[in-house]
Amino acid sequence: MNQFRLALIQMDCKFGDVEENLRRAERKVREAHQGGGQIICLPEGFNTGYYCKGYERMRRLAEPLDGQSISRMRQLAKELGVYLVAPIMRSVATGIAENTAVFIDDEGNIVGTYSKTHLVGEEQLYLRRGREYPVFRTKYGVIGLLVCYDLCFPETSRILALKGADVILCVAAWRGASYYSRWLNQVAEVRALDNTVYIGLVNRVGGAPDALFCGNSQIIDPVGGVLGRCSADQEEILYQDILLDQVHEERMGNTVLIDRHPADYEPLIH
Numbered sequence: 043m044n045q046f047r048l049a050l051i052q053m054d055c056k057f058g059d060v061e062e063n064l065r066r067a068e069r070k071v072r073e074a075h076q077g078g079g080q081i082i083c084l085p086e087g088f089n090t091g092y093y094c095k096g097y098e099r100m101r102r103l104a105e106p107l108d109g110q111s112i113s114r115m116r117q118l119a120k121e122l123g124v125y126l127v128a129p130i131m132r133s134v135a136t137g138i139a140e141n142t143a144v145f146i147d148d149e150g151n152i153v154g155t156y157s158k159t160h161l162v163g164e165e166q167l168y169l170r171r172g173r174e175y176p177v178f179r180t181k182y183g184v185i186g187l188l189v190c191y192d193l194c195f196p197e198t199s200r201i202l203a204l205k206g207a208d209v210i211l212c213v214a215a216w217r218g219a220s221y222y223s224r225w226l227n228q229v230a231e232v233r234a235l236d237n238t239v240y241i242g243l244v245n246r247v248g249g250a251p252d253a254l255f256c257g258n259s260q261i262i263d264p265v266g267g268v269l270g271r272c273s274a275d276q277e278e279i280l281y282q283d284i285l286l287d288q289v290h291e292e293r294m295g296n297t298v299l300i301d302r303h304p305a306d307y308e309p310l311i312h
Contacts (some may be wrong), residue, residue: 049079
């Protein structure tokens, strides 16, 4: 297919109340489906909520891929016939958790997972970081995933683009303190333009005891243009038709991905 409709669910999440968050997410996924969404994205930690001083509890709430959160999202994706990005705290072994975006196809199968590679602050004390940057080849093009802070590092998006990603979906619980909301907007636009990809960034709204989240979920085209952006503080669903031919056409003229000089950058790797 040369195009699909992307739906980003900007929602509040109640910290620690998995059942309530799942019920609310299910309702919003159904609404996104009714709006024509074919790939639907939930924000980071949609099932547990996110609290910067609550990592120990978040780790205790972590679930395996066959736990209730992903099992229910898989059933829902199959029922509605949609692709779904469902980010959870994933239990990978006893006492070990990763911040993982789970990609589910329209038959309810897990296409793959991506675990946050750049942990921020005290996340580093409680979570294990991911080390791989997979892309997923679907009937809707090649999709890459990032989680929140990952987008701040140019290398993450570049790796996905070099692996063929047409669209990068970034799930976030991005705070609005200081200049952070401006950083979110600017970095999304720059990553799209730098890599001639669509960026779909879904953030949450509402607050935790230590932070307010800044919303501004947005979809950016391959030349850095803002196709749509949500408010800073309201629950919304953002829809956009993604035209994959625009990626391919832009890369015919914008050769930034092939004009690189990797040998020059090698000293920076270490």
